[in-house]
Amino acid sequence: MKHLSVFFIFLLTGCSSTLTNQEAFNQVEIDISERLDTKVLWVNSKETEDEMSKKVTELLKQELTPDSATKIALLNNRGVQATFEELGVARAEVMSAALFPNPLLSVSSRFPSGGGRTNFEFGITENFFTLLFLPLQKSIAESGLEAAKSKVSNEVLALASEVKTAFYELQGTLQDKELLKTVLAATEASYVAARQIHAAGNTTDLELQNEQVMYEQTKLELAKSETEIRQLREKLTTLLGLWGEGTNWTIAERLPEIPATEVDFREIEKTALTSRFDLASAKTQIEITGKTLGIAAPFAVFQGSELGLDTERDVDGQWVTGPNFALPIPIFPQGTAASARAEAQYKAALFKYYELAVQIRSETRAARDKLIGHQKQIEFMKKVMLPLRHSVVQQTQIHYNGMLLGLFALISAKQAEIEAGRSLVSEIKEYWKARTMLERAVGRVFPLERPEATTISSPDKTSQSQHEH
């Protein structure tokens, strides 16, 4: 019995993880706030729920901005909260990986047929092979936790990106609707003029109806725009995790102006490679498969090895006690298969990592070029096209004054100016969406003012610090 208790104590004092959910989440919080400049909250207690509620209510009092919408989503979106729980799952894996397997107690009693004492047998066995590889298994599970953190952070960034894209899409459509209303006013003015001219007997039914067609067509376009706006609102509401009263949020009906300072495109690919969590995840996967490769063969071969202690009361009343040991005999080469599998998985992880890196670089360049493209077009439209259209309207008015052009020509010119304005709004909307896409590609937001110095923390450095405890 003494031996047993010693055995138990040895088991219990084994190194086990005392990592809490919150501690696991800390790194995610740090990473997210560094990249998005936003706090993220894991709502897993009454206090955090109250805190979150209060914050969201506060944010909803104002008109939504891309920043405030992102903040609300990160606090309120239940989907991302579900993702946080994956950390719990990974943490449980670490915990279970650090735990010794429970020893097996066996008891048997046999009754001699020829008389004598009842034969009792007690035994305790422990899967000792697992014991040997416990630290390595724990290490693998810890890598798994790192991978989970990266995955969670990546999900958060993806959500933030989705929110901003939905936001700009909605805002751009709202701004376009205002201009579309002006187009409607123009077609209405044309139609009203045609009606009055028709009433005086000066034009045909056909000419009147042609004007009416353009007017009614524009009404239709406006109705379609309003339907689309409702759909886009719903999309944003869903991402923000709101319902009931919460769906009454307001938003400015104008896109923000293009920022005066440009995005810092220097070393943008390098930033992307160091900031992105899916790449960090892929790297951790290499670690995991590498570590697994280390124990795959022996694990496959020697799994089931046991070490134990048993005692038996013989029929003659004597207690016989002693240790026992069981080991599978490696006749069949199970290890090779396991090794081969582990190696293949390791190589696959390597290739996947490189592929992702190439993809990320390409994504980043493409997103940057798209952003620059939109920026240039906006500049051109502002400097050249819109002033020109305005000038055309003025000149048309001057010709109208001289009764050289009619009022329909004047309204047409004005309409063309408004359409040019709509094109500009569309371009500005695409700019902001492209900027969001670039932020997604690079894995961090760009401040609207250029900072003095940027410090970039990569997932590698932080996971290192986690290992030291």
Next chain:
Amino acid sequence: MKKQNLISRRDMLTSTALTLGGGALLLTRAGSVSAEMPWDEASNKKGEYAALPPEQAGGNYNPVITPNGSSLPFKVVNGVKVFHLIAEELEHEFAPGLRATCWGYNGQVHGPTIEAVEGDHVRIYVTNNLYAPTTVHWHGVILPSGMDGVGGLSQKAIQPGETFLYEFTLKQHGTLMYHSHHDEMTQMALGLMGMIVIHPREPKGPKVDRDFVLMTSEWKIDPGTSRPDPNEMTDFNVLTFNARVYPGTDPLVVKQGERVRIRIGNLSAMDHHPIHLHGYYFTVVATDGGDIPEAGRWPETTVLVPVGATRTVEFVADNPGDWAMHCHMTHHVMNQMGHGLPNLVGVKSGIIDKKIQNLLPSYMTMGQNGMGDMAEMGMETPKNSIPMVGARGPHDYITMGGMFTILKVREGLTSYEDPGWYTAPAGTQATTARDEDLLRDGIKVKKSPKRAAPKGGGTYTCPMHPEISSANPGNCPKCGMTLVPKRS
């Protein structure tokens, strides 16, 4: 035609005419040879009589008046009249506010009137200072084929920088024309034309006191541009007397009782012009073919001048006043009108204004009352253009432009300067019918609603809102238009 007989008969008749002076003998008239012009007389028959030098030009003819223009100066060299025409590009004013780059002669558009006397031997030097080849054709002049001026046919075209010499003897009298006959569509559309007046050696008929020359033409000048478009075939918008539009046309000033002759030549691209004179009937006395025999002359108030023809009319100015003279095609007395506009006559426009002003605050519907009110509104129109512009007359705005001028007949004039506006003597002025007249003649009319009395004694008002009155210029408080001086 038999040469021998003609020459002898002509000699006989002209000598008879000389003896009888300016007598209106039917025989002489019938025998006048304008219809039987010998065409083959040697062109080197100089010195039949010596042409009078410029200082003595008044000696054997009464010089014509080319309103807004002048006659081509000449010199006499060994009895030959020598002229120099220089074809060149220049800037020309059609009326104040409308200038364009045109082609003309000797610094003017159209070219100066060439005046000579029947029998003169003339040398006309033509220098081409254009950048395109040109020629000059003497429209209606009887001359040798090689002097006719048709590019390619009669002569080589005059290249830029070259000077050609045209030389011939004038065997006729009458009103003729000269114009480019190379790439006519372009060159004439840009202004290369002028009048020729050949005075008879022995004038017949009553003495003419005032002899005017008018050349009609048509142009396409897009408002806001500064060059006529020679490609236009149907939609001309600038119609001119001597390359001017009203209010840029100088009036024809005449003393009451004078005999007036007006020679009209039409070298428009496509349109004949019915020229109408108010206050008179005149007699059509000649064409570019020559004098019309007296029995054949017919009376008109409107003489149709076909393209490529001249018509000369005469009358005695016994009716004093300011008399409009103009082409009677209504679109030809508008300046740079636009076409293809919606018809807005009679349209109730209040709601139109409201709807459009949401988009264009300075918009105002125009044309509901026709075009009459437009010119005085003072709105900005394309630069270098005079759409619909007329002039302020003594009573009101004269809503005319284009091919329009005024014959001013006054009693006891001491000079032919513009005498100002005519004041109709009492009893000869159309004005609002007085109540006593209506009553006496039993005319029943609805009383027109009294317009709101203007506030205060202001001197500026809004063309659209007459009830507005302001002491100072500015903008109408109701519609924002520029205020105009009140009509006295």
